[in-house]
Amino acid sequence: MTEAILTNNVFDIAIIGAGPGGLCAAHALANQGFSVGIFEQAHVLRPIGAALGLRDMGYAALAEISADLAxxxxxxxxxxxxxxxxxxxxxxxxxxxxxxxxxxxxxxxxYNLQTCLHKALPTTVSFHLNHALTGFTRDSHQGEKLLRLQFRQQEDVYTRLLIGADGYNSVVRKITVADGAxxxxxxxxxxxxxxxxxxxxxxxxxxxxxxxxxxxxxxxxxxxxxxxxxxxxxxxxxxxxxxxxxxxxxxxxxxxxxxxxxxxxxxxxxxxxxxxxxxxxxxREPVPQWGDGRRVTLLGDAAHPMRPYLGLGTTMAIQDAVALAKRLASTDLGDSEQLGIAISTYEQERIAITAPLQRKARHTGAxxxxxxxxxxxxxxxxxxxxxxxxxxxxx
Ligand SMILES: Cc1cc2nc3c(=O)[nH]c(=O)nc-3n(C[C@H](O)[C@H](O)[C@H](O)COP(=O)(O)OP(=O)(O)OC[C@H]3O[C@@H](n4cnc5c(N)ncnc54)[C@H](O)[C@@H]3O)c2cc1C
Structure with a gap:
């Protein structure tokens, strides 16, 4: 893991947010050989939060990333x-x-889950704290059409694919889905x-x-x-x-x-x-699409925030990470058509599972x-x- 600023580097995949979803996605995608950068707004990883529930389904999803990690x-x-x-x-x-x-x-x-996933990251993952995403634009860089990510008081970064794993108040979602607060x-x-x-x-x-x-x-x-x-x-x-x-x-x-x-x-x-x-x-109300259908998608709470009463938020985030990695496994990120199909397939597959749970959690929460x-x-x-x-x- 490196803290160097990689201005001239282009990531295959940039992940925003080092919660359970973002960290699992970093593991799963780095294991497939993609160059992955993960950008977290927190200045340090410190003992905060309380506890979350995981059962068989969650461990099975983790084991798909790595049996050792699970x-x-x-x-x-x-x-x-x-x-x-x-x-x-x-x-x-x-x-x-x-x-x-x-x-x-x-x-x-x-915190135990976050630090465990962080410590076990493959050394090829480029991990950056103090990187709060503020926006992104489409841009050409060295002749390639890419996304240019802007961070608060940090240098810009280029990426072929952007994953918003930035929680229920996702900045990425504000831009792609634009469905308000x-x-x-x-x-x-x-x-x-x-x-x-x-x-x-x-x-x-x-x-x-x-x-x-x-x-x-x-x-x-x-x-x-x-x-x-x-x-x-x-x-x-x-x-x-x-x-x-x-x-x-x-x-x-x-x-x-x-x-x-x-x-x-x-x-x-x-x-x-x-x-x-x-x-x-x-x-949030479930929506039919999370990303832009081309180079941006979401996972975890950014994609489908649900009330915590079913105890499935983290499991869903881990499953998203696994499903996305599977869809991207044989995708050429430089081919926008292939990439668009992979992202849309991932989103449709996951929306079918998470949308009913969002509704059920709302009922239980009441x-x-x-x-x-x-x-x-x-x-x-x-x-x-x-x-x-x-x-x-x-x-
Ligand atoms: C600090 C914290 C403590 C939590 N504690 C609990 C708990 O005790 N029990 C429980 O059930 N659930 C807890 N949750 C929620 C739980 O993690 C999620 O519901 C679920 O696990 C899905 O995880 P996620 O990775 O999608 O989202 P999250 O866990 O919310 O992670 C999102 C990450 O993105 C980062 N982020 C947000 N915006 C930006 C930005 N613009 N740029 C860069 N990074 C950004 C956040 O700092 C966070 O690390 C907590 C979440 C957080 C952030």
Missing amino acids: HQVRALAVNPKRQMLMRPNGEVLFADESPLAGTSFTWLGW PLYTGTMTWRGIVERKNILPLADPFVEAAGFQLVVGEKKNFWIMDVGTELIAWGGTALHLNQGKSVSALETVLQIFQQWPPLVERMIRATDPKAIVETGVFD ESHADDHADRLKEELVATLAARRQTEQKY
């Missing part, structure tokens, strides 16, 4: 063992083995991770050792989970009219969850205030702040665990 990621993830559900006043509704214990479901720290769902989220050593002693079996604690209140929820490694993750959601960032995410989240169970405040206060990620939950959410969740947890135990007895 193995490395799996080693960082944990299968939930215990779950507690409670109300903000401390009333415990469910405290038992997690219905997900023993299944293929795992969670892992967003993503749709705010009315829910704000705050996410954090805490080093285990900064919160000890936890003395709470429903957080330590792969535990998951969920507190469901009136129009707001808070969860804490052990994500293995040395990190404990937390997240809060609340129905909130204001979708903008607050002056202090720390003060806002403390205020929203004040007088909730003491562990909630302990988790928030043990987090580096600068590492609290405050974002709205956004989605329920998570319903008045009877805690009671319904309790019923669901009890029933799922009972069904699982019954099946285990039979075999």
